[in-house]
Amino acid sequence: MAESDVEVIEYTDPLCSIAWGTEPIKRRLLWRFGTRVSWRLVMAGLCRDNSKAEIFEPWDPFEAGQIYLKIWKRVTRITGMPYPEDLRYMALTTDPPCLVVKAAERQGPEIAERVLRRFREAVFLYGTPVDAIDQVAAALVGVDGLDLEALLGDCQRDDVQAAYLEDWQETRQPNDYVRELARTDVDHLAGPMMHSEGHDRYNLPTFIFKGPAGEQTVPGYRPYEQYEAALEAVAPGITENPPADPSAEEAMAFWPTMTARELELLCGADGLTPDNALGFDCCDAKVWLRGGEADYWRQRKRQQDVA
DSSP, X not given: OOTTOEEEEEEEOTTOHHHHHTHXXXXXXXXXXXXXXXXXXXXXXXXXXXXXXXXXXXOOHHHHHHHHHHHHHXXXXXXXXXXXXXXXXXOSOSHHHHXXXXXXXXXXXXXXXXXXXXXXHHHHTTSOOOOSGGGHHHHTTTOTTOOHHHHHHHTTOHHHHHHHHHHHHHHTSOOHHHHHHTTSOOOGGGOOOEEETTEEEOOSSEEEEEEXXXXXXXXXXXXXXXXXXXHHHHSTTTTSSOOOOOOHHHHHHHOSEEEHHHHHHHHOSSOOOOTTOEEEEETTEEEEEOHHHHHHHHHHHHHHHHO
């Protein structure tokens, strides 16, 4: 089978705790099959104005964050990915970080993935979600390979803003599969169609696999095996003879931030302490950092100590 015979479409948002919870699954898919699929991010724009949500009235960013934390604690128990016990505030909107990810795609898909990951970490590791363009530079310091000046300039481009609008609209055109799920009594984490801010939309995350044998939708949070089964269904034979699981050091050479859950799913239950990596505790879970990500953590820690 030729490379990129399968397209994976990922509907996502940096503020979504379930999307954060599927990062270990996504990374395992990329490790095993990344050379044989193309990956397209669709930035959903989870919330345009949280202050208008009835649950948050009257709007107070800190109190809104405490409401979100009750949800995130439940998600953490299911996914094993940490949540920020010391969340400083809740994001007013996710439009700015979603727009920035689209701008980052001009520097290549790997850069866009790194930018999206740092935005996720801003929420779920550091408790400081990005909800304004003037927060972007500080949030993305040290992202490997990123031209930050070019990125901020590209956010002003008409074609970048149009690309984000297209993503926002595409997210609000859910397919029949997720619409049918919404008619059944399934848990939110199972990915039924959502209705928010006046629109139907895909639940987040939703992965759609498209290949020579058809299309499969995997919405919400599912066991890893369902994602691999969907890949096999659209491209029979693609899951045969995957590469060996990485060591912790190999995984961290590929991704400079790793949570305990990610290492467990990628590398197995043994040997989950990478060499030459900075470790810190987050919500009773361990997180390891290397290179620029470790420098970024140290910089934030110094700023907090001074404050």
